[in-house]
Amino acid sequence: MDPIKQDSGLESELTLKALILKIKAWISFLFSKKYIILIVGLLGGGLGLVYALYKKPAYVAELTFVVEDGKGGMLGAYAGIASQIGIDMPSETGMTGVFSGDNVIEFLQSRLIVEKALMTPIKGGDGKQITLADIFIDANELRKAWKGKPGLENLHYPPGLQREKFSLKQDSIIKVLYDKITKDNLDVTKPDKKLGFIAVKCSSADETFSKYFTDNLVKEATNFYIRTKTQRSKSNVDKLQMTADSIEHLLNKQSYAIARRMDINQNPAKSLATVPTELGVRDKMVLQTMFGEVLRNLEVSKMAMARETPVIQIVDTPSFPLKIEKLGKAKGIVIGGILAGFFICVWLIIRKLYKNIMES
Template sequence: MNSVHSEVEEISITDLVLKLKEWWRFLLYNWIYIAIAGVIGGGIGLIYANSQKPGYIAELNFALEDAQSQGGLGGYAGLASMVGVDLGGSGGGAFSGENLIEFMKSRAMIEKTLLSTIEGNSKSQTLANLYIDINQYRKSWEDDPKLKEVQFLPLSDRTKFTRSQDSILGKFYKDLIKNNLTIVKKDKKIGIISVIVNSGSETFSKAFAQTLVKKVSEFYIETKTKKSVDNLAILQYQTDSVRRALNSAFSGVASAVDLNPNPNLSRQVLRVPQQVRQVDIQANQAILTQLVTNLEIAKVSLRKETPLIQIIDNPILPLEVTRFGKLKGIILGGFIAGFIAVCILVMRKIFR
């Protein structure tokens, strides 16, 4: 039985080798068709490579500053809390690590960036209008009256946008996230984040990367320091109020003395207004001293929380250029066309 099985296996392998040789001879016989297909495919690949516009890559690196720790403010914060003052310094978990990257990719931040104004060619325009120009969208909008006249003007009110404008911004957002924008952490062990923009315009790539980080930084700082800013405003208002009351008390003492410069010692009632003003002065002085201390602590706390984003590397002109190489187009096009020709020849032989 084993010898019979070996003979069958040997015959099967021999048949397979013979079959492969037969197919190889068949392809060699029809090499001219494969070569013609390869030349045509290479030509198509060359045309495709020439038609592709170069891409300009802008890379911006920044580090996120950890503002969660109070550092040397611990003692001050405890002192302030004793008198009911909250110095802020809320945690930034919502903006840490991967959360910050996803936040930077959010539609709100992308739209704010697109609607930002840049200066160039002696005129101001939004990044949204520049994106329309570099992608030549207006040619495809010529037959649509709703889109033909759409403009995103500088300092325009986002709340008054039309349905068409909202739709266009939504499309731009999806295109940018899919084709133009990459945001990654350079290393999981370090907090440096890279923003990479690849577009057909050197101006757009650089401006979009810088503006996106700027908008995120502004929103981030505003959110992180909102509580501290509110507390600072309250402390400043209270300090100013007490200072005005103290000045008024000093004026009251002076007025009382002027009205009765030589008081009759036998009539104590005449000294009451002056004594009341003295009590007000002492009380307001104590309150003002405490408020000024808390106000300075709040200012230090606010300074420690900002800035939160530190730029490490800005994109510098000229930017790195990427192109679909001609040689790559010829080789890739020729290979694909030759492979298709082989498949067609094989299928024709099988069906015959």
């Protein structure tokens, strides 16, 4: 046998043997501390039970939707026709945007959309309008934590308050609410990476907040997306509509003017008197032709805007009563005991290692 391979095999055997002996030694050491571990585990289980008893239940609202993006773009021929009257109609529109790919996950958790949802007013229990921001503050008893801090204990977000009119304290607190919600309450995921379904989940101590915040978060996001997605097409439609209305007004005026001239010039022998009527008829025909072209381009633009408008299909919506997530007593005891036992074992091992190092 090759002596090098023999030595290598012997070294591996010794190393594995040493590792097994080490593990057995640590197990024996922890077993010798079994009463300490047991007592600490029981204390941890007790703490877990107390936590389960006093922890408020969380109301979970979950909404699932899918985005069907518009085809986007315009045919080159339509764009050419529209460009003749000064309307900007691009031949191709990119498919990228805030709702494409995984962008939607970050977009739904953006500060802009979360703040818009928080400022949504709903009818409270007393029949008065109250914003979701105030409901969240009350549900989490944040005003108690702010007690004694000037201007915070009575801080509110009244319905209809515009974002640009926030006071400095309101602006600071809305940022605190945003950070807390996105960290602890809001979860936006794609259940299946291969599919386009988006799941928005909100859990909080207030059932009303969970339901309406989820609904309005998706509503604000989709409204913002559709508005920005169709902005250019809507601008084109508005321009064409104004042009069509102006030509229609001129066409109506010209029709009435021709009728008046024909009523005045009843004598066909006077050829010169029929000239204004003939000119009016000619102008009317020109206006009719222009009006027909503008109407055709207007319909093309409306069709383009309809194609570019994405369809947000809501698959599942939260409804009362919401699902309740609560830590059960047994689960609290088990989790508390396991965690306490794990940490005391780690502490005992570190303490033993430190002692061995200091004695060596």
